[in-house]
Amino acid sequence: xxxxxIRLLCAFMLSLAAFASVTGALAVVIWWLVFTPRWxxxxxxxxxxxxxxxxxxxxxxxxxxxxxxxxxxxxxIAILLVGxxxxxxxxxxDFLSVGTWCLGTRIGFEAGMIAGMAMQMAxxxxxxxxxxxxxxxxxGQPWGIRSIVPAGRVLIHDALRRADETAEVLAIRGYRNGGxxxxxxxxxxxxxxxxxxxxxxxxxVYIPVSEFFIHYR
Amino acid sequence: xxxxxxxxxxxxLTVGYPFWSLAAKGVFSPGIHLISGDVGSGxxxxxxxxxxxxxxxxxxxxxxxxxxxxxSFQFPEFHVTGLSVADECASWNLDLDAVILSAGIDxxxxxxxxxxxxxxxxxxxxxxxxFLDYDLxxxxxxxxxxxxxxxxxxxxxxxxxxxxxxxxxxxEQSIFPRIxxxxxxxxxxxxxxxxxxxxxxxxxxxxxxxxxxxxxxRIPHAVTPEGIREAACRTRG
Numbered sequence: 001x002x003x004x005x006i007r008l009l010c011a012f013m014l015s016l017a018a019f020a021s022v023t024g025a026l027a028v029v030i031w032w033l034v035f036t037p038r039w040x041x042x043x044x045x046x047x048x049x050x051x052x053x054x055x056x057x058x059x060x061x062x063x064x065x066x067x068x069x070x071x072x073x074x075x076x077i078a079i080l081l082v083g084x085x086x087x088x089x090x091x092x093x094d095f096l097s098v099g100t101w102c103l104g105t106r107i108g109f110e111a112g113m114i115a116g117m118a119m120q121m122a123x124x125x126x127x128x129x130x131x132x133x134x135x136x137x138x139x140g141q142p143w144g145i146r147s148i149v150p151a152g153r154v155l156i157h158d159a160l161r162r163a164d165e166t167a168e169v170l171a172i173r174g175y176r177n178g179g180x181x182x183x184x185x186x187x188x189x190x191x192x193x194x195x196x197x198x199x200x201x202x203x204x205v206y207i208p209v210s211e212f213f214i215h216y217r
Numbered sequence: 218x219x220x221x222x223x224x225x226x227x228x229x230l231t232v233g234y235p236f237w238s239l240a241a242k243g244v245f246s247p248g249i250h251l252i253s254g255d256v257g258s259g260x261x262x263x264x265x266x267x268x269x270x271x272x273x274x275x276x277x278x279x280x281x282x283x284x285x286x287x288x289s290f291q292f293p294e295f296h297v298t299g300l301s302v303a304d305e306c307a308s309w310n311l312d313l314d315a316v317i318l319s320a321g322i323d324x325x326x327x328x329x330x331x332x333x334x335x336x337x338x339x340x341x342x343x344x345x346x347x348f349l350d351y352d353l354x355x356x357x358x359x360x361x362x363x364x365x366x367x368x369x370x371x372x373x374x375x376x377x378x379x380x381x382x383x384x385x386x387x388x389e390q391s392i393f394p395r396i397x398x399x400x401x402x403x404x405x406x407x408x409x410x411x412x413x414x415x416x417x418x419x420x421x422x423x424x425x426x427x428x429x430x431x432x433x434x435r436i437p438h439a440v441t442p443e444g445i446r447e448a449a450c451r452t453r454g
């Protein structure tokens with residue numbers, strides 16, 4: 001999908017649809033199969049697999065405690081698919097462009113810049129996690145579930161330090177708030193069709209369609 | 218430490234990304250090797266391949282007689298597994314007092330290890346690594362985050378290593394430990410400049426001061442501060 005505005009709007013609508021019900025989640029999966037590069041849009045497959053395992057454990061616990069674990073699992077998988085697709089298709093500057101276009105040069109610029117930085121940091125976290133695993137194993141310590149806490153501590157510490165450094169750099173460069181950007185959004189027919197279909201999926205979930213046919217029944 | 222017969226062979230390695238590639242071949246025998254190159258030239262990727270932590274696209278890395286390998290990453294935080302300085306030293310099976318004394322940091326056993334400054338943490342980490350014996354020790358940018366006294370101290374510790382293969386990957390241009398063999402990454406290729414002192418003549422990434430000395434006909438026998446000072450003060454015969 002070329003146009004980041006439609007991409008982010010689709011992600012928002014599809015996430016709501018998937019979260020609302022299993023029907024919505026299935027509609028989202030169908031949308032994902034039709035309008036995305038499917039498996040090619042899934043990067044960092046180990047991370048995705050680990051997340052799926054986590055969802056599976058939570059769903060299992062929910063089922064054991066009497067809740068609908070299967071519904072939770074299906075909905076979360078649909079949201080995960082949408083999230084991985086957006087992450088894979090996003091390019092540097094997308095959030096900044098869309099934020100400024102949507103909310104203006106002050107709030108929009110700031111929100112877009114923060115979202116862009118967060119995405120950039122997310123990409124770095126994955127690499128850092130790999131390095132931490134390698135370093136731990138080189139120390140002769142086994143890598144397992146107990147390693148997650150010290151690794152997480154280092155990742156959080158590094159993320160906070162980088163945020164501090166970025167804030168300092170922005171302040172040194174005289175940044176106060178807001179900014180100007182003149183983005184260009186290439187929109188294709190396929191983007192528009194995908195957007196309409198995402199909107200339809202959301203409407204089908206939230207609008208009680210059967211009510212329209214009550215007289216017919 | 219058993220080091221006889223230890224060597225690492227880079228057999229026509231290639232690795233490629235969309236915007237750069239690296240080709241490497243050569244044999245690393247026991248001693249201290251320097252691999253210099255610009256930022257982004259592929260030093261860290263080469264270090265990962267030599268450590269066996271990343272597979273090359275083509276070619277192989279042959280490690281002969283190497284049983285203990287350590288790759289010290291540029292960012293020392295990656296190696297931290299303990300909460301306090303004492304925990305961290307214990308995770309390396311090292312004596313706390315000896316490490317603190319050698320690292321020259323202002324810390325005690327209860328100091329949270331991540332509360333140390335980047336420079337202090339780097340010195341603590343390098344001290345731990347250099348206290349231990351490895352057949353293959355790969356140091357990725359060991360001088361980053363260090364001030365001049367810190368760099369000099371690390372150089373002394375590295376220079377004292379007597380066995381195994383030590384490889385330093387750096388773009389450092391001011392202070393070096395004792396170096397036995399120089400390599401550099403130039404034009405996407407690992408170039409073997411040879412053993413010291415002859416290597417310094419072929420070294421494109423040589424520090425400006427070394428180049429100036431060479432232009433004056435004073436080729437340093439070593440790139441340590443002492444070696445450069447000796448070349449600068451040498452009286453022409």
